[in-house]
Amino acid sequence: MAFSLSFVYIFNIVITIIMSHFGxxxxxxxxxxxxxxxxxxxxxxxxxxxxxxxxxxxxxxDSVVINVPxxxxxxxxxxxxxxxSCKSREIILRIDGTLIGPQDYKLLGKEENWFSFxxxxxxxVLGGSFDAKGSSLWSCKANGYNCPEGATTMRFMDSYNxxxxxxxxxxxxxxxxxxxxxxxxxxxxxxxxxxADSPNTDGIHIQLSTNIEVRNASIKTGDDCISIGPGxxxxxxxxxxxxxxxxxxxxxxxxxxxxxxxxxxTVKKAVFVRTDNGLRIKSWPRHSNGFVERVRFLGAIMVxxxxxxxxxxxxxxxxxxxxxxxxxxxxxxxxxxxxxxxSATKVAIKMDCSERFPCTKxxxxxxxxxxxxxxAKTSCxxxxxxxxxxxxxxxxx
Numbered sequence: 094m095a096f097s098l099s100f101v102y103i104f105n106i107v108i109t110i111i112m113s114h115f116g117x118x119x120x121x122x123x124x125x126x127x128x129x130x131x132x133x134x135x136x137x138x139x140x141x142x143x144x145x146x147x148x149x150x151x152x153x154x155d156s157v158v159i160n161v162p163x164x165x166x167x168x169x170x171x172x173x174x175x176x177x178s179c180k181s182r183e184i185i186l187r188i189d190g191t192l193i194g195p196q197d198y199k200l201l202g203k204e205e206n207w208f209s210f211x212x213x214x215x216x217x218v219l220g221g222s223f224d225a226k227g228s229s230l231w232s233c234k235a236n237g238y239n240c241p242e243g244a245t246t247m248r249f250m251d252s253y254n255x256x257x258x259x260x261x262x263x264x265x266x267x268x269x270x271x272x273x274x275x276x277x278x279x280x281x282x283x284x285x286x287x288x289a290d291s292p293n294t295d296g297i298h299i300q301l302s303t304n305i306e307v308r309n310a311s312i313k314t315g316d317d318c319i320s321i322g323p324g325x326x327x328x329x330x331x332x333x334x335x336x337x338x339x340x341x342x343x344x345x346x347x348x349x350x351x352x353x354x355x356x357x358x359t360v361k362k363a364v365f366v367r368t369d370n371g372l373r374i375k376s377w378p379r380h381s382n383g384f385v386e387r388v389r390f391l392g393a394i395m396v397x398x399x400x401x402x403x404x405x406x407x408x409x410x411x412x413x414x415x416x417x418x419x420x421x422x423x424x425x426x427x428x429x430x431x432x433x434x435x436s437a438t439k440v441a442i443k444m445d446c447s448e449r450f451p452c453t454k455x456x457x458x459x460x461x462x463x464x465x466x467x468x469a470k471t472s473c474x475x476x477x478x479x480x481x482x483x484x485x486x487x488x489x490x
Contacts, residue, residue, distance in 0.1 A: 121156045124149060126166075133164020135193055140168045147172075151179035161188040161221060169195045171204040171244070176213030176252065184213075188221025194266075198230035202241035202266055206248040213249070217256040223247065227266040231291050243267040243293070253277050262286070269314070271298045272305060281308040289337035291315035296338065301353065303327050310334070317342045318368070323383055324353035329361075336366030340398070343385055344375035345408050346422045352383035359389040364396070367437070371401040374424060375408040378447075379416035384423040395434030401462050402429060404444040404452060404476070419449040426454040433461040441469035441486055444476045451475040460484045 124146050127133070131142035150157040192208075194201050201207060207225055210216065223246050233240035243266030249255055253276045261284045262269040269285045272278055285296040296312035299305055300322025309332045312318040318335035321328060321343045335341065341363060343355055365371045372390045376383070395401040406422065409415035424446065441462040446452035455478030462469050462485060473489040480490050 121158060122150075122153045123158050123160060125160045125162065127162060131161070131166055133162060133166055133190060135165035135167055137167060138169040139166045140170050140172050143168065143172045147174050147184075150184050151176070151181055154180045154182065156183040156185070157181050158185045158187055161186070161190050161192075164190045166190055166192050167195065168192050168207070169200055171201075171206055172208050174208070174210045174213060176211065176216070179213065181215075183215040183217075185217045185219055187219045191222040191224060194225040194227075196226065196229070198227070198233065198243075198266065199241060201225065201244045202230050204244045207244045207266075208247045210247075210249045210252055210255070213252045213255065215254045216252070217258065218247075218260060219256075220259040222261040222263060223265075224263040225265045227264040227287070227291065227294070230266045234292055245269070245271045247271070248273065249275050249278065251275065255279070256281075258282055260284075264291070265294050267293055268295045268298045270296070272302050273300055275302040275305070277304045278302065279306045279308070280310065281306070283310045285310070285312040285314055285318075287314045289315055295320045298322065299325050299328060301325070305329070306331075308332055312338060314338045320344075321355060321358060323355065325355050326357055328358045330359065330363070331361045333360075333362075334364045334366070336364075336368045336396075338368050340365060340368045340370035340373050342370065342373040342375055343388065344373075346376040346383050346385070347379050347381035347420050348377060350379075350381055352381050354384035354386065355388075356384070356386045358387070359391065360393070361391045363393045365393065365398045365401070365434075366396045367398070369399050370403050371395050371398045372429070372432070373400070373403045373405065374427070375403075375405045376420045376422040377409065377416055378407045378420050379418045381421040383421070384425070385427070386423075386425045388427040390427070390429045390432065392431040393434075395432070395436065395462060397435050397437045399437045400440070400443055401434065401436050402432065402442045402444075404446055406447045407445055420447040421450060422447065423450045424452040427452070428456045429458070429460060430456075431459045436462050436464045436469050439464050439470050440472045442471040442473070442489065444473045444489060446475040448475050451477060453477050455489070456481070457484050457489065458482050462486065
């Protein structure tokens, strides 16, 4: 009997402790940007309201939801979300409305970023549309005027445990989403939309970051759908539809002599529709200590893609002031498997590798690419590897 009472007593204490921790973990504070002066009329600048809501959220030790109700919110300049002094266990920025940039492109164009997240952790950006209204800046650049560089719509820097889900990014002035010096980032169910002629509007740019996931994204833009920069490690891209755009690119690399490598990258189930490139690795023809290693391109459909499979170690857009060196980037252990569809050019597989550092351990299997119903071609320089099973067109190995 005494044992039973002791057991019940201890059991009740344990349950109380668990429920107490469970309650703390799920405690949640709700904030509304309207309470901080945001106006959903698309006319009054709500940038300060977003900043004030974030500052208040950071002062709360529990989990916090910042709600952005339906409506159109003018955000006329850069909004900084700083995380270094945040006490919050978790912050969810739930956006049910549309955030719009100013009509005057100079107001936003002079900034580096529109929404800047720096040093944040355990943050989720859930839903919402970001319309940067970049077309007026693109027109300025097309006409050769003295134009600002433009702002990246959403940039995360020095952050970890971040989730970006259900976001729509429209007409960014520059990059749509950029990930710099981050770890444990998940980007899923996003839509990125910009015209084919919009300059430097990369969909998702990643560099100096590790443990990144990009899943179920539809990207239509004027530059790379996904660009993978130096220092990217453990990247998983799954279920991407790209087009228009320049494809999924590792690089460009060799911008600097001292440069971190790219390793452990997997791209699965990608669809490319009338893009300039499909699966591309590119580096400038100059010395560098960078490298590309352990890359897996698994399962891709090409629909009239100009260069479905491309390694370009003599990358120099415009061919003006090009370096005249050999690329120092070492490319090793790359697998292309399950890639099929149509090429818009006769050469469906092109590997232009460095003479000094040839591409090594390139493996191709289950490849079937055609050119307008006819046989396509390969063009391979300074590359070694092997092919398994059906590989059309063949000829590299």
